[in-house]
Amino acid sequence: MRIEPQSLAFTLLLGLLAAVPYSGIDINLPALTATGVTLGASASDVGLTMSAFMLSLAIAPLIYGPVSDRLGRKPVLAFGLALFVAASVGCALAPSLPVLLLCRFVQGIGAAATATTFAIIRDLFDGDAARGKIANVMVAVNVATVIAPTAGAALLAAAGWQSIYAAQAGIGFMLLMVVMFRFAETATIAPSGRLVPSAVIDSYRRVLTHPVSLPFILVGATGGATVFAYVTGASLYFVGAVGLRPEQYGLIFSACSAAVMGGALLDGQLGRRGASSARMLATGLTLSAAASVALLAMTLAGWMPTALVVTLLMTVALGFGLSLPNVMSATMQRLPEIAGAVSAAAGSIQLTAGAIASGLVAVRFDGRTALSMTAVMAAAALLALVLYLLVARPAERRLESLTIEPGVAIRSPRNS
Known part of the structure; x- marks a missing residue:
């Protein structure tokens, strides 16, 4: 069965x-x-x-x-x-x-x-x-x-x-x-579908030139880069600069992971109550950007109380949890016949952006402050928010004005 x-x-x-x-x-x-x-x-x-x-x-x-x-x-x-x-x-x-x-x-x-x-x-x-x-x-x-x-x-x-x-x-x-x-x-496997290099290249060409999927992939990549910067920089800062024990940092890491889970669960609950995907995505990205900018401002001011830093990092994680389900849903929505290629492109671009963010944080870490972490986080989070508000959302609205999509909640498996 x-x-x-x-x-x-x-x-x-x-x-x-x-x-x-x-x-x-x-x-x-x-x-x-x-x-x-x-x-x-x-x-x-x-x-x-x-x-x-x-x-x-x-x-x-x-x-x-x-x-x-x-x-x-x-x-x-x-x-x-x-x-x-x-x-x-x-x-x-x-x-x-x-x-x-x-x-x-x-x-x-x-x-x-x-x-x-x-x-x-x-x-x-x-x-x-x-x-x-x-x-x-x-x-x-x-x-x-x-x-x-x-x-x-x-x-x-x-x-x-x-x-x-x-x-x-x-x-x-x-x-x-x-x-x-x-x-x-x-x-759904098309009988005419062929696994040849030209077909693979064409799939990725469609993904990387799609007016809606590509902007949302970039929003997801920059949002993910914010989290990769935190993951790399938080251990360097809390253990290497602040002097916390590894088990103390482990509690902070677990708290931020719980915040991501909380954001995802909250998005699901609010979605069932009618909150739109666009609103939740904007809210999540705004939370992450605001908290990241606050962290950068605190770093530049030289005022970094640990409890407040942890709270703001959890806010960034909460925003990520609120936004990611909506980013992925919007990314995948428009090209169902090549959903595998869309998912692969989104994942690869996000990992690449994350690797760049992690590398920048590690290379620029000065051993004393959280500046490399908070600067990269703020830049990535702000870029994600700007890409959504000025590129992805307007493109989505333009396409929605041209098409009427069926309100289908679930499809039946095919070729089973």
């Missing part, structure tokens, strides 16, 4: 799939030093395994997206999860750092297949229904982000760093079984 798209089980499946890449990063953080001891490498060298994983996460979706549009979401998910399981086993058995780096890169390629989660939502849901599903997926991802480091530390203490990769293999295998036997294909 397949899992019904309207069911809680289906929402849980989507959330678990979307959480695979994020948990693959966070669950390994506590084990960098222990892994280095075993493999005869420094913790900073083992940290390259994170870079290898994230590099493949950024690149692989660009292939998976068009493939899933033409062959279906299910075979792409099954292939990616199988690859993730095999690579996780390889990581657990790795005898040296170079082998671990290779396996982590392959593991990221496998995990990247779960980027089709948003395409699956677009296949099945429209409008507020899609927005609600995306919000639920965000909640699941943030729960995984909060739990993963603690789970990794527990596994490390109980059975060594290899058990962390063994656990990832086990989780990947369970998801693979559910996808293989309980998940029905959701994509």
